[in-house]
Amino acid sequence: MSNNLRFKTSKFIDETYRVSFKFNNKTYFGFKGDTLASALLANGIHLVGRSFKYHRPRGIMTSGSEEPNAIIQLHDNSSRTEPNVRATEVEIYEGLVASSQNCWPSVNFDIGGINNLLSPVLPAGFYYKTFMWPASFWEKYEYFIRKSAGLGKSPKVADPDIYEHKYIHCDVLVIGAGISGIMAAKMAAKNGFKTLLVDEKSYLGGSSIYDNSEFSKINNQITSSWLEKEINEISKLENLEIKIRTSVAAFHGYNFLLARENLTDHLPINQRENKVRQRLLKIRAKKVITATGSIERPLIFDNNDRPGILLSSAIKKYIDLYGVACGENNILFTNNDTAYETAMSLIQRGIKINAIIDNREQIDSKISYEVEKNNIEIYKGYTVVDTYGYKKINKVSIMKLSKDGQTVIGDKTKLNCDCLGVSGGWTPAVHLFTQSGGKLKFREEDQVFIPSVYPSDQISVGSCNGDFVLEEIIRNTLSSIKKFLDIDNSEYKTVETISGLNQSKRNIWLLPSDKSIGKTKSFVDYQNDATAKDIKLALREGFRSIEHVKRYTTTGMGTDQGKLGNMHALGIISETAGTKMGEHGTTTFRPPYTPLTFGTIVGRNVGEFFDIFRRTPIHDWHVANNAEFENVGQWKRAWYYPKDNENMHQAVQRESKAARDSAGILDASTLGKIDIQGTDASEFLNRVYTNAWSKLAVGKCRYGLMLNEDGMVYDDGVTTRLGENHYIMTTTTGGAANVLGKLEDYLQTEWPELDVYLSSVTDHYATISVCGPNSKKIVSKVIPDLDLSDEKFPHMSFKNAKIDNIKCRVMRISFTGEHSYEINIQANFGKSVWEKCMEAGKDFNITPYGTETMHLLRAEKGFIIVGQDTDATLTPIDLQMDWIVSKKKYDFIGKRSLYRSDTIREDRKQLVGLLTENPEEVLEEGAQIVADIKKSPIEMLGHVTSSYYSPNLRKSIALGVVKGGKNMLGQKLIIPMENKNIIVTVADPVFLDKEGERLNAKL
Amino acid sequence: MFLINCPFCGEREQSEFKAGGEAHIVRPKQPTELSDDEWAEYLFMRKNIKGVQFERWNHVHGCRKWFNMVRDTSNDQIKAVYKMGEKPPVK
């Protein structure tokens, strides 16, 4: 450790607790209380990364969440690796491993640095302009661009940590525990408001907690001492909950906020086991007090990005809070009084200040006189025009500013330094305020945007509201909180402040140089390498809106969202375009304020909880019998049951054949079931289905087709009349919830006069379908008391029955064209009844089949599957299902749309059967169908919707939709594939047993 | 995210609700007597204004009831909620 950089004067650093950590494979030491940034600086390390585009060496620039440069990879190549972490926010712990990113092979020798030399040919929009043409070359460029670009590496294995979500409701949320936040929280909590105070840092008090200067006092006490007492007092308040290491990520409407609470990231890895790492807080606050402070502005001049150039407030924090000097020979460069506070902190510890460069001609404040007294040379009315040193700054050159600040005059002076502190004044941190929908106004005097119109019950106090002087901060915080909370007692009787700072500032967005702008590299966005030159180029090329300039130059598009440079970008735009600040818009700050881990966002919704599966009551049997599963909506459905070494095709062929030759059994429990009751139930069905329902007798079943109001097929299924005023409707598996929603909608909003009640009972019943020529024999063994004769129990009817004294409903309905029974029984008994059927069917080769065989069997019969053969653009007429559309009914949902000018077009896509010339050739589902391949462009007539090899017909069959297909029966069409053109003949969609002999056969 | 005051359940998170488009559009009683244009007017044409809008909402993950809402789309302020069939309490 370079001892001359560490000053053992900070109470925030525990010198008795040495911590070792690795950075770029080398071991270093710091102390408990250090951030990675402060520990690296104490070791004399500034260079931590390379810039995104030019791969320029970059160092630590700030001391907080606004850091653009020092973004590093934690624990590379481990399951806990995390990219793009700000070194300024990482608290060090024993065993920490960090490495630079965006450089190869190393941060000291980076091949991408060649981009820096090539930079004259890498202007704004370079990637857009160059690599977009010819389009086919992108694949070749991409490989090289990706290799040398990118920020960090994503983890390769599952995250071992635990995350969770938590809801918090409070009366008052205070964001930021600086001086204003502490005062606000105390006033709220003491006046009976349930209050939550959060701060992103590991300590309370913000920057005032290390303000030990004689030049700012509260009630005659040093600011930090006064504040410590306040913190001590509020930490005992019962009404107040305080959360440190908690960063508010998003401020939504209705005072709904998201915050990330960091619980273990500061602990050594071996102490994190079984602890929640990060918690996403979902906060509903009646009132919100934003006290997020402000961010110091850098200054924009040539080569303002070298390692060793820091914000002056960061230099102050490193020395005052961490006891770390950023350099041994410092220069401060400023346009306001802030840098003089930094100077005093350095002077107090005897750290050398070579010079102060101040843009202002006149400086008149107590603190500046005090600095001058210490024999420090102040160059008034000067600016830095250039800096030197590749991996670390070693010199600056300065020149005198002209009166109007637009040019530089006189001779150039070079000054040595190893650290340059810059201060361009302060930008209120209004990010959260604007996220909430707040409107800003521009304050000309000191060129800042401040909150103006509040969209919800909230207020901003302190420097995020534009108050920068201690006296104003305290006075305005007190008065606004009193008003905001409507309280008389402020808890603060008299607060007297002394401040040695003056508000004066000479704001020049882009400092002039002796070089032409084309020859300078004055960085506005450090992370994305956007320069003042790029912004001017964008304006020259016609961009005006800040949102456009931002995207073209990538200013503000990094992980830091341009927290440092956005104001300068706006300033340069308005200066160049000759417009007022904010006239071209202010950029939108989007959540999250600082990046969130995916873990925090998903919380406990990982693994099996990521997307919950629904399983049927018979699921375990399918698993035990080797089923492969298919996801249908949220359901896991048995897809097919391979035997021995069967592949899917072989299994499906066997299952399909068995179902038609003897008996098949299907778990149909996933079909949606809606119980419909009420005296108007029949009338209701009349209105929602295309066919007539009034005359359906009790105990009978009917297939129904449901349309949208636009006439397009929405869902289908069989509905059974259980009693005079009682029906049970089945829907498709995937459509169940939407159908119920749609029915409720009509019932509640269009036809509230109907006496009808709907209940979803999908999960209440297991549904077992037994089909095939031997189905009757099997069911009669399972339910011996039930008369299965065709006379007593014909097709499309239903019976109540009992199996082992358990009530069940049996429907004789068929989706395969075979004689079939569907047994519905209370879900708990589903598996045992299934096993009973298997046992009863043993002698008949009863074969369980899955969804694939079900699809094949119904395709043989030309039955549609809504969602596979239809896609919300097909009417029942298009599907050649005219028979199901009642001509007599006056109205039903979608009826009027069936004869709109568009729906009666002859050349609409219509469902047809397709047969290949070669019966072994199976078409690809989704393949295009055309008639003429010689004409260019080829006219697309339709596509294949279902396609199978039918083992029962011993040939390939397919369904498809074809423009005007109804009138093309027997016509030949072409299906162009990659290597061949397949000829198909348009056929009737019913391929098997058109007369229904199998269904009606006497068994 | 809004807090929506369901007229049946009280204040709940927006995530429990589903928006259902413009309110007070009555399904024609005799659709067969409408011209294509008149039917299309009912079927397709919906307002999407910046400002105060009358909307249908469904407490889909709650009581499943549909109700109406008056919302200012420019700032997402909910002016009123009221049951189906009731007259809007604000203009």
Ligand SMILES: [Zn+2]
């Ligand atoms: Zn409700």
